[in-house]
Amino acid sequence: MTTAKLCMAHNMNLVVIDKWLAEERWSLEEVGSTIPAVFHLDAPNLVPLYLNYFGRNSYDLSNAELQVIGEDFHKLYIHSNTLQNVFPRVKQFFERKDFSDIFCEMVKIWYPLEKEYKLCLLTTKLSRINDGLVSITQPIEEIEGLAVKTQRLLREERFVVSNYHRFNHLTDREKQIIGLLANGMNGPAIANQLFLSKHTVQQHRKNINRKLGIHSFVELLKYAQAFGVV
Known part of the structure; x- marks a missing residue:
């Protein structure tokens, strides 16, 4: 994937993330946990206010320590060439205050555990929640497949959000049967394991299909995986 395509993919991810945060549908930690890269929320002076779990591990820095460091973060973690040549453009x-725009550039970031600067792709956009920036930073050496993986994770989260109430209307027994079906069991085997009649299992399956609005095993499997009943 080219750098330009990666930037566009990250931009789409950040648009979704910023929307979720602005609508208070997810907390920073919940959103950050879906990103397999360094995700950070930055203040208007470009100082990071929050790092996700991946970021805290990468920079060997807690969010409490991040608050103490403040503006010194730039001197401690950002290469001087990046500060001189890239940050003025950031x-x-x-x-410009253009919420539809994206900034994407190569930067050098200090990784203390490896004791080296790494060339990273920084993708950032204006955030609606703190008048600052939301950003994803990832070393070039690790970036293969990142955007695709992030988009997949976000799609799964969107599916859960969109279908939570529908799934929640299922009974515990119906959820149990979904899990057994997803694990490859057929109707007679489920009836035998749960001490139910075949007719009862068939009726449960009809109710599941009706409540979820599904018509195939593939759709059922998607629910099972998304809601963790497999």
């Missing part, structure tokens, strides 16, 4: 990007 500031110009921020000052």
